[in-house]
Amino acid sequence: MTNYIRVANAKGRDAVIGFKSIKGAEAPKMGLPGVALEFRRYLIASDQGTDVTLKKRFGEDYSKALIEADPEIDLETIGQTVEQTMTVYLDAGGAVLNSEPQVLELVLNPDGSEKERRAPMDVASNINGEVPVRWSGRKIPIKDAVRRFSFRRSVQLQHVDGLTYDFLYAMASELEKDKAVMLLGTGEKGAGPLIFQANGRAYRGFLSGQVQGEKYRLLLHLSDMELKKPTIPHKNS
Amino acid sequence: MAKSVVLNFDGVDHNFAPVRVDRAKLYGVRKRIAVDGTGAACTKAALTPDGSMLITSGMTSQGYFAPDGRWVARNEMVGLDIVGQVVETKPSTLGVAQAVEGPVDPGAVLHLDVESVFALEPEDISSKLVTSMKSGEIYRCSFNYAAGLEIEVAYLVANDEGVFALVGKPVDIAWSEQGAVFVAESTEDDTDDLDFDQL
Numbered sequence A: 001m002t003n004y005i006r007v008a009n010a011k012g013r014d015a016v017i018g019f020k021s022i023k024g025a026e027a028p029k030m031g032l033p034g035v036a037l038e039f040r041r042y043l044i045a046s047d048q049g050t051d052v053t054l055k056k057r058f059g060e061d062y063s064k065a066l067i068e069a070d071p072e073i074d075l076e077t078i079g080q081t082v083e084q085t086m087t088v089y090l091d092a093g094g095a096v097l098n099s100e101p102q103v104l105e106l107v108l109n110p111d112g113s114e115k116e117r118r119a120p121m122d123v124a125s126n127i128n129g130e131v132p133v134r135w136s137g138r139k140i141p142i143k144d145a146v147r148r149f150s151f152r153r154s155v156q157l158q159h160v161d162g163l164t165y166d167f168l169y170a171m172a173s174e175l176e177k178d179k180a181v182m183l184l185g186t187g188e189k190g191a192g193p194l195i196f197q198a199n200g201r202a203y204r205g206f207l208s209g210q211v212q213g214e215k216y217r218l219l220l221h222l223s224d225m226e227l228k229k230p231t232i233p234h235k236n237s
Numbered sequence B: 001m002a003k004s005v006v007l008n009f010d011g012v013d014h015n016f017a018p019v020r021v022d023r024a025k026l027y028g029v030r031k032r033i034a035v036d037g038t039g040a041a042c043t044k045a046a047l048t049p050d051g052s053m054l055i056t057s058g059m060t061s062q063g064y065f066a067p068d069g070r071w072v073a074r075n076e077m078v079g080l081d082i083v084g085q086v087v088e089t090k091p092s093t094l095g096v097a098q099a100v101e102g103p104v105d106p107g108a109v110l111h112l113d114v115e116s117v118f119a120l121e122p123e124d125i126s127s128k129l130v131t132s133m134k135s136g137e138i139y140r141c142s143f144n145y146a147a148g149l150e151i152e153v154a155y156l157v158a159n160d161e162g163v164f165a166l167v168g169k170p171v172d173i174a175w176s177e178q179g180a181v182f183v184a185e186s187t188e189d190d191t192d193d194l195d196f197d198q199l
Helices: A051-058 A063-069 A162-178 B023-027 B106-111 B128-134
Strands: A004-008 A014-021 A029-031 A038-043 A086-090 A102-108 A114-118 A134-141 A149-158 A180-185 A202-212 A215-226 B005-009 B012-021 B029-035 B043-047 B060-065 B078-080 B112-122 B139-143 B152-159 B162-170
Touching: A004 A134, A014 A162, A051 A063, A134 A162, A149 A202, A149 B112, A162 A180, A162 A202, A162 A215, A202 B106, A215 B023, B005 B128, B005 B139, B012 B128, B012 B162, B023 B029, B106 B112, B106 B152, B106 B162, B112 B152, B128 B139, B128 B152
Parallel strands: none
Antiparallel strands: A004 A014, A014 A149, A029 B078, A038 B060, A086 B043, A102 A114, A102 B029, A134 A180, A149 A215, A180 A202, A202 A215, B005 B012, B012 B112, B112 B162, B139 B152, B152 B162
16 A cells, blocks of 8 residues: 555645554453464364365264264364465355356445445556645534534545745644634546545545644545444444 | 442432444445355355365364463453553442543543443433533443443443443544654544434
């Protein structure tokens, strides 16, 4: 993923600047004090010990066969560490496909039901191309924005030289003065969503700013969701 | 059913029923699937590099191992912070009254690394707390949906749709100064017409 973004200001002047992700402090992890644990993936069954195979061999209720003869235990295989593997696809009958499968995009409704099947479209990143991410001119007071949108990610915009320092400082200063976030958008009209990487998630971008003397903070808050109550129970909820 | 979120405001406990909110529940979801020649969905499997073994669903597990090769059970492990100190497990806050702080500056919400969002259905929609939030005030409290190694922070907001808890970790954000050089990491006019459905 690129760490640079081309942004235009209110006057339409644009510059390529840097950004970095903002994350909370690293969370504690599970472990043993003073012991370096290794995470491993390992085999717990051979192809003769899976539920599907056992049902084929012994019928739906194969518990008696397991107790009497341990057919699921393969001492040569079980416990082997699984390291590098290649992904393959199996057809509906469980046979390995020898050619590339067709890939479809499935669109599901909020209740989990299928809405549409279509050919997938590849979408390019649009934050550092010829057309800058535009300062839309649509300011939303911070007190309204935080009650209306869920911000999934935030990135901090930073200057890469003296000129871009002035460029970003001015933006931060204006936004702090107005106590507002500015909607940023892509495309010629500046109305499109921001896509940070190819086929990545699309976001609405909202810029907030603060200044303190000669220092500034310019944050781009990314949202893919409004604050709304789900109206339909989801199949998986 | 999950226990209630209990918020103590002005010495009075208020109960809310939490429902997790995510994009899929509001707008649906798009996902890519592989299909075979008949149009039936394919399943993924793994092949060892020498091609000798096809690993299908249910054939593997994963876990942690000590340097001597011993498998370490999950219930043997404890929480460790970044310097290796033991961290006590923090219980869920559901069903336990949490003190509400605020109103807070709305800008504080922008310094939260949001991990989850909950819609909170109030037991009493005319309570002083709900009325205050509906008027635009924002509050904060401790929030852990499940027991964990940290206590998270929730900002409590309300709009015409309802009351919401934005749950996550506050972040410290450095100021940008003129002399500091950026180092890349390794890797129409009405706001009401913002289209989230097509994102």
